[in-house]
Amino acid sequence: MIIIIGAGLSGLLTAYRLKKEGIPFKILEARTRVGGRINTNYGTNNTPVEMGATWFGDQHTHLIALLKELGINYFEQFMDGTVFFQPFSSSQAESIQIPSQPPSYRISGGTSNLINTLYQKLDKDEVLLDQPVTEIKFYENSFQVVAKDIFKGNTVILSIPPKLWSKKILFEPLLPSNLMKIASQTHTWMEDSIKVAITYEQPFWQQQNLSGTMFSNTGPVTELYDHCDHNRSKYALCGFINSSLQNLVYKERRANVINQLINVFGEKAGDFIDYEECIWSKEENTFEESEIALFPHQNNGNPIFSKTFFNDKLLISSSESALEFPGYMNGAVYSANVTARKIISTNLENQK
Ligand SMILES: Cc1cc2nc3c(=O)[nH]c(=O)nc-3n(C[C@H](O)[C@H](O)[C@H](O)COP(=O)(O)OP(=O)(O)OC[C@H]3O[C@@H](n4cnc5c(N)ncnc54)[C@H](O)[C@@H]3O)c2cc1C
Numbered sequence: 001m002i003i004i005i006g007a008g009l010s011g012l013l014t015a016y017r018l019k020k021e022g023i024p025f026k027i028l029e030a031r032t033r034v035g036g037r038i039n040t041n042y043g044t045n046n047t048p049v050e051m052g053a054t055w056f057g058d059q060h061t062h063l064i065a066l067l068k069e070l071g072i073n074y075f076e077q078f079m080d081g082t083v084f085f086q087p088f089s090s091s092q093a094e095s096i097q098i099p100s101q102p103p104s105y106r107i108s109g110g111t112s113n114l115i116n117t118l119y120q121k122l123d124k125d126e127v128l129l130d131q132p133v134t135e136i137k138f139y140e141n142s143f144q145v146v147a148k149d150i151f152k153g154n155t156v157i158l159s160i161p162p163k164l165w166s167k168k169i170l171f172e173p174l175l176p177s178n179l180m181k182i183a184s185q186t187h188t189w190m191e192d193s194i195k196v197a198i199t200y201e202q203p204f205w206q207q208q209n210l211s212g213t214m215f216s217n218t219g220p221v222t223e224l225y226d227h228c229d230h231n232r233s234k235y236a237l238c239g240f241i242n243s244s245l246q247n248l249v250y251k252e253r254r255a256n257v258i259n260q261l262i263n264v265f266g267e268k269a270g271d272f273i274d275y276e277e278c279i280w281s282k283e284e285n286t287f288e289e290s291e292i293a294l295f296p297h298q299n300n301g302n303p304i305f306s307k308t309f310f311n312d313k314l315l316i317s318s319s320e321s322a323l324e325f326p327g328y329m330n331g332a333v334y335s336a337n338v339t340a341r342k343i344i345s346t347n348l349e350n351q352k
Contacts, residue, residue, distance in 0.1 A: 008036025011159030017340030040110030046112030049197030189327030
């Protein structure tokens with residue numbers, strides 16, 4: 001039995017690949033939902049808005065190959081029309097020209113469409129929710145994994161960000177100290193960001209030839225983009241706000257965001273259906289305090305994560321361990337593919 005810890009993109013995809021080969025597994029997931037850092041909310045009028053991962057590009061070939069394999073469509077981020085920039089808090093937003101860039105894409109129906117497609121391919125008793133793993137004990141050739149319940153297996157895959165398992169899971173015997181040090185100093189991509197999405201009855205910005213894109217030095221919203229759905233029948237704006245706003249109460253934060261949007265886009269920005277947000281630093285199954293300040297992507301893709309431990313029975317996966325585009329969805333797909341290939345080839349060897 002293979003035990004996969006974490007039902008984010010990397011854990012679910014590894015599981016799907018194993019299932020296709022008839023290899024038994026269980027996923028243990030701490031949250032009461034699957035998807036981890038991918039989480040599309042659907043709100044009052046069913047507008048898909050991303051609280052986590054959203055964009056990818058042509059360079060993200062492993063992700064694109066997976067979407068094609070699963071028959072999931074994607075579409076180009078809408079960027080037509082005026083882009084605003086706010087240099088100072090006292091100044092009005094000015095329209096700017098941004099140099100033409102390669103397109104970025106979003107997944108039709110929301111990024112969780114990818115997660116749900118994978119999840120639906122697994123049996124419900126193969127994915128156990130609300131099982132936060134706290135201990136992994138290795139005896140000769142088997143594991144005892146302690147969560148709310150206790151599980152036994154002969155191989156364990158860590159499909160959670162390295163900083164999290166280094167701080168939250170007790171390993172017995174201990175893992176090598178250099179591995180633990182690197183893992184505890186591995187930045188988890190976007191773990192401290194705040195995402196906001198505002199849905200509207202009408203795309204008032206598009207009707208005024210505005211793209212919905214805004215960059216601001218001052219915040220609270222620092223980056224904002226059009227976030228209408230793939231056939232432009234549901235209307236939203238979505239972006240990031242300054243992480244210091246986590247200290248405000250919800251109502252104040254929301255008021256700050258909406259006031260800024262009214263200043264930049266006009267009164268119609270105040271007439272919204274839903275305001276949604278996710279403060280990722282409050283998500284204990286994503287964010288973990290660092291002992292030292294980490295720079296973005298620090299130690300992501302460190303070659304030590306490609307090694308195996310405990311007689312080759314403990315494997316390290318998750319986006320941050322990937323050798324290509326670590327931290328991104330493409331990294332999660334890359335890691336899952338590599339990890340599944342290792343397990344499948346060991347399984348074939350054992351059958352000889
Ligand atoms: C706000 C935000 C915006 C982002 N934007 C983009 C983007 O635009 N493009 C892009 O490519 N990427 C983006 N990313 C990154 C992308 O989301 C990740 O690279 C990808 O989803 C990681 O997948 P994963 O499976 O490796 O890890 P995760 O999604 O972190 O999954 C790990 C899973 O393990 C679970 N878990 C944690 N601890 C335990 C435990 N002790 N026991 C059991 N389960 C546990 C978690 O609940 C989670 O479900 C963004 C991330 C965030 C937070």
